[in-house]
Amino acid sequence: MLRPYIPEQLEIDTFDGKAWLGVVPFSMTGVRLRWTPPLPWLSAFPELNVRTYVTAQDKPGVWFFSLDAANALAVAAARLTFHLPYFRARMKCREVGGWIEYQSHRSHQGAPKVEFEGRYRGAGEFFQAHPGTLAHFLTERYCLYSASKGRVYRGEIHHPPWLLQVAEANFTQNSMAEAVDLRLPAELPLLHFARRQDMVAWAPQRIA
Numbered sequence: 001m002l003r004p005y006i007p008e009q010l011e012i013d014t015f016d017g018k019a020w021l022g023v024v025p026f027s028m029t030g031v032r033l034r035w036t037p038p039l040p041w042l043s044a045f046p047e048l049n050v051r052t053y054v055t056a057q058d059k060p061g062v063w064f065f066s067l068d069a070a071n072a073l074a075v076a077a078a079r080l081t082f083h084l085p086y087f088r089a090r091m092k093c094r095e096v097g098g099w100i101e102y103q104s105h106r107s108h109q110g111a112p113k114v115e116f117e118g119r120y121r122g123a124g125e126f127f128q129a130h131p132g133t134l135a136h137f138l139t140e141r142y143c144l145y146s147a148s149k150g151r152v153y154r155g156e157i158h159h160p161p162w163l164l165q166v167a168e169a170n171f172t173q174n175s176m177a178e179a180v181d182l183r184l185p186a187e188l189p190l191l192h193f194a195r196r197q198d199m200v201a202w203a204p205q206r207i208a
Helices: 072-082 134-139 176-180
Strands: 022-028 045-056 059-069 086-096 099-106 115-127 143-148 151-158 164-174
Touching (some): 022 115
Antiparallel strands (some): 022 045, 086 099
């Protein structure tokens, strides 16, 4: 199902023989180039991505089908420098009564009009995923892959181990995967929550 949408240079990564599709809403804060200060009008905005998991040259990473963001400058910069499928969207993200309320409506000209609306929160004890578990497979990734004009790129990233919770969520709209003709399964989703994650990223490099 995923193979037609992923470059042949990349191998779809699976856990117990199954490929995974993730829909990940969050808020970016403190975004900046190294050695520069964050800018209030550029450094904080909601973002929402649709992803799967791939490997190349024995290095596991993430492949993004789409990334929606509420900042037009960030969208343009990421498309140009990281070769990633970013799209402009009208988005709201706020915490109310312990729940994160999240809305995203894609507004990018010429792009499919997909939507995401729902609320979620962490529930239960915090934990770090152990190697060999599904949670570790889904979260402990240290590069991203992208493609442009038939060329595939790898962007190295670094972050501390994720501090996770099992999550609770209610969704009223979620058509994000439909933009690439994918359908989310009817079964209940696997849900994880993280309050915060710091990370740094390097410019992507072309891989053979």
